[in-house]
Amino acid sequence: MHAHEVIELLGLEPLAGEGGQWAQTWRDGHSSAIYFLLRPGDFSALHRLGGVELWHHYSGAAVEMLLLEPDGTLLRPLLGADLAAGERPVVVVGAGTWMAAGTTGDWSLVGTTMAPPFDEASFELGERAALVAEFPEAADDIERFTRKDAADG
Incomplete structure (x- = not known):
């Protein structure tokens, strides 16, 4: 399949600000779930949430993730199906x-x-300049996973 076919079949729409294509699949008073599709040249921009989020790989290529944890830890997990290559089908992202x-x-x-x-x-x-100041060792990744904002000039 091609990305445009997946987008059409699942009714995915652009996700403003963050990037990617998405559709909510479930929501009640206890939980919520979405589909999320990424293509080359687009990405899920650096963001954080107040709760734990589980990422699940469903189909297509592996996903490279960048996690900048509150304690300063830097992680680069691969979300995917090739376990022998170090990919994992689920990645837990802490609040x-x-x-x-x-x-x-x-x-x-x-x-x-x-x-x-x-x-x-x-x-x-996330704002690029503030994140680079907080995590200078990840400056290249932060540049890659943020969009230019007004604070960047």
Whole structure:
């Protein structure tokens, strides 16, 4: 399949600010879940949430993730199906962790799940300059996984 076919079949729409294509698949008072598709040249921009988020790999290429944890730890997990290559089908992102993701191929279909459900008020999109100041060792990755904002000039 091609990315445009997956987008059409699942009814995915562009996700403003963060990037990627998405559709909510479940939401009740206890949890929420989405489909999320990434293509080359697009990415899930660095952002953080107030709750734990589980990322699941469904189809397509592996996803490279960047996690900047509140204690300063820097992680680069691969979300995918090739266990022998170090990929994992589920990645847990802790509350308050800056996260970003990009496909390693033509497209990647993943999902995310939160319990309690996603809360827009807890979503914070990262600002490049502030993140580089806090995590200088990840400056190249931060540059790659943020979009130019007004503070960057």
